[in-house]
Amino acid sequence: MRQSRLFGKTEKTDRPDVTLTSHKLLTKGGFIRESVSGRYFLLPLGMRVANKITDIIREEMNSAGAQEMISPTLHPLELWQETNRDNAGNFGLMLVTDRRGARFALGGTAEEMFVDVARKFQLSYKDLPFNIYQFSTKFRDELRARGGLLRVREFVMKDAYSFDVDATAFHSTYQTMAQVYDRCYTRMGLSAKQVLADNGYIGGEYCHEYIVDCSAGESRYLETADGSYCAHEDVATVGLVPMNSEEPLEDMEVITQPQWVKSMADNIKHYGEPEWRYLKNVVYKKIDTGDLVIVTIRGDLEVNKTKLEKVLGAIELLEEATSDDLARLGVKPGYVQAWGHTATYVADLSLKTVRNFIGGQKTDTTDTRNVNYGRDFAHPIEADVALAQPGHVSPDGHLLHERRGVEVGNIFQLGTHYSSAMAGATFMAKDGSLQPYYMGCYGIGIGRTLATIVEIYNDEKGIVWPESVAPFKVHVVALNTDDQALRDWADGIYENLLSRGIDVLYDDRDVRAGEKFADSDLIGIPYRVVVSKKSKESGLFEVVSRSSGETHYLGEDDLINRLTS
RNA sequence: CGGGGUGUAGCAUAAUGGUAGUGUACACGGUUUGGGACCGUGCGGCCCGGGUUCGAUUCCCGGCUCCCCGACCA
Numbered sequence: 169m170r171q172s173r174l175f176g177k178t179e180k181t182d183r184p185d186v187t188l189t190s191h192k193l194l195t196k197g198g199f200i201r202e203s204v205s206g207r208y209f210l211l212p213l214g215m216r217v218a219n220k221i222t223d224i225i226r227e228e229m230n231s232a233g234a235q236e237m238i239s240p241t242l243h244p245l246e247l248w249q250e251t252n253r254d255n256a257g258n259f260g261l262m263l264v265t266d267r268r269g270a271r272f273a274l275g276g277t278a279e280e281m282f283v284d285v286a287r288k289f290q291l292s293y294k295d296l297p298f299n300i301y302q303f304s305t306k307f308r309d310e311l312r313a314r315g316g317l318l319r320v321r322e323f324v325m326k327d328a329y330s331f332d333v334d335a336t337a338f339h340s341t342y343q344t345m346a347q348v349y350d351r352c353y354t355r356m357g358l359s360a361k362q363v364l365a366d367n368g369y370i371g372g373e374y375c376h377e378y379i380v381d382c383s384a385g386e387s388r389y390l391e392t393a394d395g396s397y398c399a400h401e402d403v404a405t406v407g408l409v410p411m412n413s414e415e416p417l418e419d420m421e422v423i424t425q426p427q428w429v430k431s432m433a434d435n436i437k438h439y440g441e442p443e444w445r446y447l448k449n450v451v452y453k454k455i456d457t458g459d460l461v462i463v464t465i466r467g468d469l470e471v472n473k474t475k476l477e478k479v480l481g482a483i484e485l486l487e488e489a490t491s492d493d494l495a496r497l498g499v500k501p502g503y504v505q506a507w508g509h510t511a512t513y514v515a516d517l518s519l520k521t522v523r524n525f526i527g528g529q530k531t532d533t534t535d536t537r538n539v540n541y542g543r544d545f546a547h548p549i550e551a552d553v554a555l556a557q558p559g560h561v562s563p564d565g566h567l568l569h570e571r572r573g574v575e576v577g578n579i580f581q582l583g584t585h586y587s588s589a590m591a592g593a594t595f596m597a598k599d600g601s602l603q604p605y606y607m608g609c610y611g612i613g614i615g616r617t618l619a620t621i622v623e624i625y626n627d628e629k630g631i632v633w634p635e636s637v638a639p640f641k642v643h644v645v646a647l648n649t650d651d652q653a654l655r656d657w658a659d660g661i662y663e664n665l666l667s668r669g670i671d672v673l674y675d676d677r678d679v680r681a682g683e684k685f686a687d688s689d690l691i692g693i694p695y696r697v698v699v700s701k702k703s704k705e706s707g708l709f710e711v712v713s714r715s716s717g718e719t720h721y722l723g724e725d726d727l728i729n730r731l732t733s
Numbered sequence: 734c735g736g737g738g739u740g741u742a743g744c745a746u747a748a749u750g751g752u753a754g755u756g757u758a759c760a761c762g763g764u765u766u767g768g769g770a771c772c773g774u775g776c777g778g779c780c781c782g783g784g785u786u787c788g789a790u791u792c793c794c795g796g797c798u799c800c801c802c803g804a805c806c807a
Contacts, residue, residue, distance in 0.1 A: 180757065180769065181745050185800045205799065277807075311734070325807075370807080375807085386806085393797050488804090578807065611807060645768060682768035689768090700767070710767095 169640070170662075171675040176211035178687045188384055190689065192317025193631050195732055197690045199639075206313025206321035208615070209409045213691065216639035218324070222303055224355050224636065225326050225612055234299040238366040241305065242272035247280035251340075251589045270405050276548050277370065279609060281592050282329040287606065288514040291595040293333050295574065296605070297341055301328030303614070309407075315384060317619035319576060328610040328716035333597070338581070338606045338675055345579050345610050349378055352612070353576065356621060357634030362512035363389045366402035366474050367580060368485050368713050370609070375580040382623050383576035390556050393569065397562035402474040404556035405563045411466075413550050415523045418538035420627070425535045430502045432467060439687070443468035447519075447527035447539060449504040451489035451511070454482055458490060460497065460511040462504060462554060466518035472555035476514065479551040505529050507545040515547035515552050519629055536714075574620045575613035631692030632715050640673040642731055643693035645684050647700035650678065661709075661724070670731045695732045 176198035178388045186192045194200045199214035210218055226236065229257040242264060247255040254261060254273070282300060302369065330345070332338040346362065355359035360378040367375050377388050377400060391398040399405070427437045430581050433445050446467035455458055461480065463471045477486050491501055497509045506528035507513070518543035519525075528545065529536045540546070558570040587593035587604035593669075594602040618637075625632045636642065644665065646658035655676075662674040673693060675684050688696050698710040708721040711730070720728060 177743095177758085179744065183744075184746095185739090186802095202799095229768085306807085308807075312803095314800090319806080323807095329806095368807085570760080575807065613807065616807085645767095650766075680766060680769070682766095683767045687769085698767080 169673050171673055172196075172677045174212060174673070175442065176213055176688055180660060186316070188315045188318065188623075189382070189626055190318070190619040192621065193622055193626055194316060197631060197692070200317065203556075203591070206310060206319070207621065208317060208320060213639045214618070217618055217637055220637040220639075221356060221614055222324075222326070223612075225352050226303075228352050228355075229299075229301055229326070229328065231512055232344050232348045234301050234330075234348075236302065237300050238302045238304060239275070239278055239285065241275050242428055243278070243281050245271040245273050247284055247590075248273050250591070251280055251586060253280070257437075261606070262309050262532075276306050276308045277306070277403045277609075277611070277715055278302070278304075278327055279329065279370070279582065279586050279607075280590070281589050283454050283605075283607075287590065287593045288329060291331075291605075293595055293597050293603075296338055296595060297330060297332040299330040299341065301326060301610070313387075315619075317615040318384065319386070320615065321684070323616070324614045326610075326612045326614065330467070330596075330608040330610070331604070332606040332607070333595070334606050335583070338608060342579065342581060342608055345608070346376070349577055349579065349610075349612075353378065353380075355636050356615070356617065357625065357636060358576065358621060361391075361398065361573070363387075363391075363398050363400050364403055366478070368474075369404075370580055370581040370582070371483075371585040371612065372580050372608075375578055377575045378569075378577040378579075379573035379575050380620050380624065381571055381573040382482065382571065384623050385572050387573055387575045389571050389573070390558065390560075390562075390568040391571055392562050392564075394567040396566060397564060397568070399556075401556060401652065403473065404568070406469070406518070406554040406556050407561035409516055409562050409564055409565075411522045411560060413523065414575055417540055417543070418524050420536055420538045420540070420544045422529070422534050423537055425530070427532055427695070429535075432699070435467070435526065441526065443520060445524075445526050447506050447525045449506055451494060451504055452486045453486045453489045453493050455487055456482075460493060461486065461514060462509060462511045463514045464517060464519060464528075464547060465508045465516040465554060466522060468475040469516065469518055469554040470557075471553055473514070475551075475555075476553040479549065479553055480512075485596075495692045503530050506539070511547070511592070514551065514643060515541065515545040517550060517552045518554055544545075574616065574623070576617045576620050577610075579610045580608060582607040583610055625692075629686075630690035635694045639691070640670040640693045642695040642697055643673050643688050643691065644697045644699055645675045647681050647684070647698060649678055654701055654704060657704055660725055661699050665728065665731065668728055668732055670728075688697050695731070 177199050179196045184193060198211055199213060201209040203209055218385040244651055245254060264272050303324055303326050305322060307322055310319060310321050330341045332341055339548045349446055360380050360382050363377045363379050365375050365377040389400045391405045429435060431598060432443060434528055444466050448465050448467045450463045450471045451460055473486055477483050494501055523540060525539040526537045527535055528539045556568060560568050562568055584606060594604055621637060622631055625634060644662055649655045665672045692714055694714050696712045703709045707723055709727055711720045711722055
C-alpha cells in the first residue's frame with residue numbers, strides 16, 4: 169500500500185477530552201474515527217488490524233471444529249419474547265419496525281437466533297455435538313459509552329454457540345473452547361487470564377471471563393497470590409474467618425444510645441469497637457414487584473448485588489431502595505431493623521462469624537447489644553452475598569488481592585437454559601426421547617481486543633504492534649524523494665517486496681523525513697526499512713525494529729530473506 | 734437516568750452586545766531536506782430553535798451534542 173493513497177491521516181494534536189492511551193493513539197494514528205458517542209469508523213489501517221485479529225480467531229475456531237456462518241442482524245422480536253428477554257432487567261434492546269409492522273430486535277447477542285436455526289432441523293444425537301459461530305455487528309444500548317473502543321454501543325463480536333447431548337459431553341466442548349481462547353490471545357500477544365464470572369442476563373450456571381490486566385480496564389477481580397483462586401468481584405466468595413470465637417456469649421440487652429449516633433462512623437466513635445462488631449442492614453427493591461428485601465450483614469462488609477440477585481432468583485431485577493421505599497416500612501435510612509419489618513430478610517453468612525453484635529433494633533435513643541445470630545434472630549435465607557475485597561480470604565483461606573483488567577472475551581455454560589425455554593429446541597436421543605440441547609456460548613469482542621492490544625503495546629512515540637496483528641509487516645520509508653531517480657529506485661524496491669508477498673506500507677509521500685519517522689513510530693509497524701540516497705550508495709538498507717529499536721543494515725536479498733522467513 | 738461541564742475552521746484554541754484572531758492541517762509559490770524546518774499567499778468557522786435588543790457568536794430559556802462522575806453494563 170502506498171501511503172500517499174491511504175485513506176485516513178495521522179494527527180499531530182491531541183484532543184483534550186481523549187484520555188485513554190488506546191483511544192488517543194488509535195485516533196492520532198488514523199486507525200479509527202468517532203461517528204457519534206460509542207460508534208466508530210474503523211479506517212483502513214484499523215480494519216487491517218481487525219482483520220488480522222479476526223483471522224487468528226477464525227483459524228483457531230475452525231481448527232477446533234467450529235463452523236462459521238452468519239445470522240440476520242434483525243432478530244424477530246418473538247424469539248426474545250420466547251425466552252422472556254425482550255424486557256429483561258436493564259438490557260436495553262433496540263427495536264426496529266418494518267413497513268408491515270413486524271418488530272425486530274437489533275441483535276446484541278444471538279442465543280435465540282442460533283437455537284432457532286438449530287430447531288429448524290430434525291436433529292438426532294448423531295448430529296451432536298456441533299459448534300457454530302459468526303462475526304457480526306452487535307448492538308448494545310449502553311447507558312454510557314466510554315474509553316474509545318473499550319465500551320461502545322455497536323461493535324463486531326465473534327459469538328459461538330455449542331450444542332451437546334449432555335453436561336458430560338459439554339464439559340469437553342467447554343475445555344476445548346478454553347484452549348482455543350488461550351491460543352487466540354497468546355497469538356495476539358495478550359496474556360489473558362481465565363476468571364470465574366457471573367452469567368448475568370445471558371443465563372446458565374457458570375462462565376469465565378478472559379481478562380487482560382490493565383489499568384484502563386473496568387473489570388475488577390480477586391486472586392490469591394499463587395493463582396489458586398481467581399474470580400470476578402461479582403461472584404468471588406468471601407472466605408469466613410471467626411472474628412471473636414473466644415468471647416463468651418452475653419445476654420442481649422437494650423441500651424440507651426445518644427441520638428447523634430447514626431452512621432457506622434458514629435458507632436465507632438461512640439462504642440470504640442471495630443466495624444465488624446456492628447450489624448448492618450441494606451435494603452433493596454425488586455423492580456418487577458416492588459417487594460422489599462433486607463440484607464443483614466456484618467458491619468465491615470458490603471452487599472454484592474449480583475450475588476444477592478442470584479440467591480433470590482431475581483437476575484437484573486434488584487435496585488437500591490429509596491427513602492420513599494423505606495417509608496413504606498415506617499423507617500428512615502439508618503434505622504432499618506435486623507428483624508421485625510415486613511420484608512424478605514436475607515442473612516449474609518458473615519453473621520455467623522461474630523459473637524455479641526451491636527445493633528439491630530435501633531431507635532432514636534436506644535439500640536441492642538450482645539445480639540447473636542441464630543439465638544436472638546435468624547433469617548429464612550442464609551447465603552454468601554458479601555462483596556469480596558482485597559484483604560479478605562479465598563474459600564481455601566488464602567489472602568485475596570485485587571486486580572483490574574479488560575474483559576476481552578468470555579465463555580458461558582448455558583446448559584438447557586435456552587433450549588428448555590424455546591419450544592421444539594430438542595434432539596432425538598438414542599433411547600427415542602426428545603431432549604433439549606446442552607449449550608454453551610463464547611464471545612470475543614474484536615474492537616475491544618484491538619484496543620486492549622494498544623493499551624499493552626505502546627511507548628511514548630506511539631503504538632508498537634505485535635507482528636501477528638500489525639496492519640503491515642514492514643514500513644518502507646523513502647527519503648530524498650525529490651530526486652526522481654531515487655524515487656524510481658525506491659518504487660522498485662517497494663514493487664520487489666510486494667511481489668514477494670510481503671505486507672508492506674510504502675511511505676512515498678512528498679514530506680520531510682522527520683514527519684515520516686514520527687508517523688512511522690506512531691503507526692507502529694514492526695519493521696521500518698529506510699530507502700534513501702545513503703542506501704542506494706551503500707547498497708545497504710537500515711532496518712529498525714519498532715519494539716526493540718535494534719538497527720541492522722542489510723542488502724536487498726538479505727532484507728527479503730529476513731522479511732519472508 | 735441523576736449530578737457537573739462543554740459546544741467558535743478538519744483538529745487545537747482566543748476575544749467580543751456592533752459580522753471573529755492565532756496555531757496546526759489543507760492548496761499554491763519559494764528556500765530547505767535523516768526526526769514534525771522556514772518565508773509568503775490563499776481556502777475555511779460562532780451546535781439548533783425561541784426570547785431580550787436597533788443589533789446576539791456573546792445575555793436569557795428550551796433542545797441537542799460531546800466529555801467527566803455516579804447508576805448501569807459482554
